[in-house]
Amino acid sequence: MSRQFYQIVGILACFLTFAGIYAQDTPSVSKICLGCICEAASGCNTTLGCNGDVCGPFRITWAYWADAGKPTLNNEANTNEGAYANCVNDAFCAGRTVESYMNKFARDCNGDGIINCDDFIRIHRNGRNACTAPLNNKYENIYKLCMQTFG
Numbered sequence: 001m002s003r004q005f006y007q008i009v010g011i012l013a014c015f016l017t018f019a020g021i022y023a024q025d026t027p028s029v030s031k032i033c034l035g036c037i038c039e040a041a042s043g044c045n046t047t048l049g050c051n052g053d054v055c056g057p058f059r060i061t062w063a064y065w066a067d068a069g070k071p072t073l074n075n076e077a078n079t080n081e082g083a084y085a086n087c088v089n090d091a092f093c094a095g096r097t098v099e100s101y102m103n104k105f106a107r108d109c110n111g112d113g114i115i116n117c118d119d120f121i122r123i124h125r126n127g128r129n130a131c132t133a134p135l136n137n138k139y140e141n142i143y144k145l146c147m148q149t150f151g
Helices: 003-022 031-042 062-067 083-088 091-105 117-126 137-150
Strands: none
Touching: 031 091, 031 117, 031 137, 062 083, 062 091, 083 091, 091 117, 117 137
């Protein structure tokens, strides 16, 4: 085999190694995780509607929805006046909003070296820039009980 062949193989091996390292996907938000975030946020009450600046069973703000890419219910235009409320008051569209938000802002908030639901709940409740702060006890206890029961 020629020297050039080994150089190409070596370059290809390096490329594949680095591509594997840098192309690792953000862990997805499992259905159980979504359910437990919903449970902690509102008892997963789908009839709450909007109250102040939060709406729906996940208690999502307009800014959170916008940061998540403004997903909509039934392909409604995200520029429609009711698009935000229509989506986040629907459990499935709100769940997609949370998934999109986590795909964009996921990080290790609790310092355990793993990005998982324990981080997603903190990002959801405390915000992406304050996720290292502890959860309030009631919220955290509801979340932990849910994860112990269903996770």
